[in-house]
Amino acid sequence: MAPGLVPQRRGDRVKTDPRDARKLARLQAGGLLEPISVPSPGLEAARDLVRVREDARLDRMRDRQRLSKFCLRHGRLLPTSGWTVLRREWLGEQRFEDSAEQITFDS
Secondary structure, three states, rough: OOOHHOOOOOOOOOOOOHHHHHHHHHHHHHOOOOOOOOOHHHHHHHHHHHHHHHHHHHHHHHHHHHHHHHHOOOOOOOOOOOOOOOOOOOOOOHOOHHHHHHHHHHH
């Protein structure tokens, strides 16, 4: 049983092993406890893949936002409203005079 899923009354926070055992036995007999299962390695791998994909998507969105704002700060308006091939080509043609700006843009 997951400890967070065990029903608990307010103020009932005294923890003693015999008392907890009796309480769990009563809850189990009453059908108030729900069993949990340990995920298989395959399911854990799938969950990790979903998490990594979501993290990559958020990173890409943040990077695009940073790049857009960097260009705007330097007076360069991005062509088109979406991240199309045209915009990517335009970004590939951009050069900055200051080397620090160019390094920032490239990274």
